[in-house]
Amino acid sequence: MGLGLLKRQVDTGGVTSGRISRSVDVAAQEETWVGMLMVAPAVIITAALVIYPLAKGFQASLGSADASIGGQPRLVGLGNYGDVLRSSTARDAIVHTVIYVALAVTLELTLGLIVAVALHRAFRGRGIVLAILLLPWALPSVVSGVLWRRVFDPDSGLLNSALQQLHLVSHPHVWMASRGWALVFVALVHVWGVLPLVSLILIAGLQSIPEEVYSASAVDGATPLRQFRHITLPLLRPSIAVALTIGTVWAIKIFDEIYVLNGTALNTRSILMEVYNTTFINADFAHGTALALLLTAVTALLAAVYAVAFGRSPT
Amino acid sequence: MRGVFWTVAWVAVLVIAACGNGDSGASSGFTSRNQWSIAGQEINVLLPYKIPERFLVEFTRQTGVKVSVNVTNWDAVHSKLIVAHTAKAYVADVTEFDWSFTGQFAAAGWYEPLEKVLDPALVGDLSRADSAFTAGGHTYAVCYSNDYRLSLYNTNMFMAAGLREFPQTFAELGPAVARLKALGVRYPLGIPMAATEGGVTPWYLLTVAMGGQLFDQHLEPLFADPGSAGYRALQFEVDAVHNGWVSPGSVTLDNGPAFDQFAAGSSAILLASSPGNLPTANDPRQSSIAPHAQPALVPGVRGPGMTFGLPEGLAIPVTAQHKDAARVFIEWWMQPDNLRLLYQEAGMLPCRSSLVASMATSGELAGGSVLSEELAHVVPLFGQGAPKWYGQFSSTAQGLLNAALKGDLSVEAALRQLAAKARELAGS
Numbered sequence: 193m194g195l196g197l198l199k200r201q202v203d204t205g206g207v208t209s210g211r212i213s214r215s216v217d218v219a220a221q222e223e224t225w226v227g228m229l230m231v232a233p234a235v236i237i238t239a240a241l242v243i244y245p246l247a248k249g250f251q252a253s254l255g256s257a258d259a260s261i262g263g264q265p266r267l268v269g270l271g272n273y274g275d276v277l278r279s280s281t282a283r284d285a286i287v288h289t290v291i292y293v294a295l296a297v298t299l300e301l302t303l304g305l306i307v308a309v310a311l312h313r314a315f316r317g318r319g320i321v322l323a324i325l326l327l328p329w330a331l332p333s334v335v336s337g338v339l340w341r342r343v344f345d346p347d348s349g350l351l352n353s354a355l356q357q358l359h360l361v362s363h364p365h366v367w368m369a370s371r372g373w374a375l376v377f378v379a380l381v382h383v384w385g386v387l388p389l390v391s392l393i394l395i396a397g398l399q400s401i402p403e404e405v406y407s408a409s410a411v412d413g414a415t416p417l418r419q420f421r422h423i424t425l426p427l428l429r430p431s432i433a434v435a436l437t438i439g440t441v442w443a444i445k446i447f448d449e450i451y452v453l454n455g456t457a458l459n460t461r462s463i464l465m466e467v468y469n470t471t472f473i474n475a476d477f478a479h480g481t482a483l484a485l486l487l488t489a490v491t492a493l494l495a496a497v498y499a500v501a502f503g504r505s506p507t
Numbered sequence: 508m509r510g511v512f513w514t515v516a517w518v519a520v521l522v523i524a525a526c527g528n529g530d531s532g533a534s535s536g537f538t539s540r541n542q543w544s545i546a547g548q549e550i551n552v553l554l555p556y557k558i559p560e561r562f563l564v565e566f567t568r569q570t571g572v573k574v575s576v577n578v579t580n581w582d583a584v585h586s587k588l589i590v591a592h593t594a595k596a597y598v599a600d601v602t603e604f605d606w607s608f609t610g611q612f613a614a615a616g617w618y619e620p621l622e623k624v625l626d627p628a629l630v631g632d633l634s635r636a637d638s639a640f641t642a643g644g645h646t647y648a649v650c651y652s653n654d655y656r657l658s659l660y661n662t663n664m665f666m667a668a669g670l671r672e673f674p675q676t677f678a679e680l681g682p683a684v685a686r687l688k689a690l691g692v693r694y695p696l697g698i699p700m701a702a703t704e705g706g707v708t709p710w711y712l713l714t715v716a717m718g719g720q721l722f723d724q725h726l727e728p729l730f731a732d733p734g735s736a737g738y739r740a741l742q743f744e745v746d747a748v749h750n751g752w753v754s755p756g757s758v759t760l761d762n763g764p765a766f767d768q769f770a771a772g773s774s775a776i777l778l779a780s781s782p783g784n785l786p787t788a789n790d791p792r793q794s795s796i797a798p799h800a801q802p803a804l805v806p807g808v809r810g811p812g813m814t815f816g817l818p819e820g821l822a823i824p825v826t827a828q829h830k831d832a833a834r835v836f837i838e839w840w841m842q843p844d845n846l847r848l849l850y851q852e853a854g855m856l857p858c859r860s861s862l863v864a865s866m867a868t869s870g871e872l873a874g875g876s877v878l879s880e881e882l883a884h885v886v887p888l889f890g891q892g893a894p895k896w897y898g899q900f901s902s903t904a905q906g907l908l909n910a911a912l913k914g915d916l917s918v919e920a921a922l923r924q925l926a927a928k929a930r931e932l933a934g935s
Binding site for chain 2: 258281345346347363364365366368369370371454455456457458459461468469472473474475476477
């Protein structure tokens, strides 16, 4: 019985019920205070570690760009947001990031599903295969970038060496020089690192689907393809939503692999690298923070869209 | 219960307020010399180069101050300093202070002026080199590396190619490179061209070597005109990529790896080298071409060209926790015997005029005569000192020049955009 209902019931009585009413009021108040006290640590920690920095960041994004290099601090309002959206470098970085996200998420989900379907049933040596699969994910992204740099190095890299041995190219190719190839290779290196996690999420999702559903559909004559389309995919939606969100957020945050493979070169620069360059190289915290907050908003929006789109129950 | 809640809330407000007041650094200056008590302190030093361990051990033995050196690459040092100083947070007691930091860091007030703190004799001996660290009448750093650019070449490869002398002009450089290529040196020239500070330095060097400057006295960019030295310098680099003078991978190569290639015998000429690379290139433990590396004057238009200085200094941030110990460390570093050791073991060419003269006379400077002669060709990149927006200019240049070298932008477009950015920065 809710406290409100109890309060209304006891209010209909006389003096005794008045005393009861007051004591229930006190109890309700105390319960409210206890509740507030219980959530206070979480609220305080969140406020200190998330809301306060965000608010300070927003405040910084409204200030003048030269304040950190001795300029007179002044309020420029939302002008910094307009500046970063008009900057050709930032626009290129946005385009590159969209390409990274599209390539990475598509490959991670497609390959992740294939790997998950192949590995979710028990077979001999499955544990070893899973351990090997996890290896790229266990490596820090800087380390995987360094490893792949040895592959793409134009002068002594494995890729050029192999292609020349096979007489497929006559001279070393600078893989990170052309924009198209460089974006694809950077995305592939990123996928190499994230694919194990996506596969694991999808394997876990597959293992949560009851075997009886497949058995029943088999009795009804469903082919494996129809089972996959009408049972596996719909029931895997929550896992796909998680994998999609993680894949998207990580692709938006891509930085280490690009930095190791091609530095801050314009042809592969992502939006996060542009934030880094603007903020920490140019010491322009106002524009850097504005760009970072725009990126945060877009990431949050995408996560919300995924949550809504995949949150509906399968039909 | 309510009291408990408000107590918790009040504590939270205090915690947040404390977090907001991020000024953890001391703003006070130095203690007078007769009040020093630094033994037992520990100082942190942030540098882009390794320091010989015995150098640090000896300092600790003499002063009782323990030194912890954090070494990271130049670009990372720059970023770390900007982040820490903007947050007014402690980063180290002594840090790298490059010539290019001067305008920006001085304007921001991140470093202690040192001209009145250090031994006057030392300040006097460093006055020429330290002008690169002077802004608004204050000197913010003490020069520890008298860096400038000269060329290095592999005498073995030159002799095999029948080349007796290093080319003095760019017109002579082409045939020399062709002969080296004919000999079998696949990519004779080593020029770092990555989108880093080390990747734009050769363009600066080539611009002054070709008889030009980046900016006029009003900071108006001079490099966008096709007839300008800056334009020809970038065109030279682009042609070097297309003609196979440099390896294709040079467009992703920073100055460290470019030197490594030279020291491994992959290239015959390192066009824009630090003089400090010479002892390393002739050290058989670190180089496979030792002792065949020789310094040479940077080629020019009608004879040896100009070069420019990139001195690096030691400085004390206003947020340093042990300023007296930091000052003692810098003064100790600057003692002649220690500078000699650092030159021999870490390739840092000293900045003290008296010491350089004595080392040149005694033959302690490898390639001493060339080094001295090249010093006479040093011109400042910015006559009026590095402007406070140099960091932004350099960062933009790194991206645009690299795009031109990769063929994503024409030389004309890259330099036009860079000039526009420079005007915007200078006007802001």
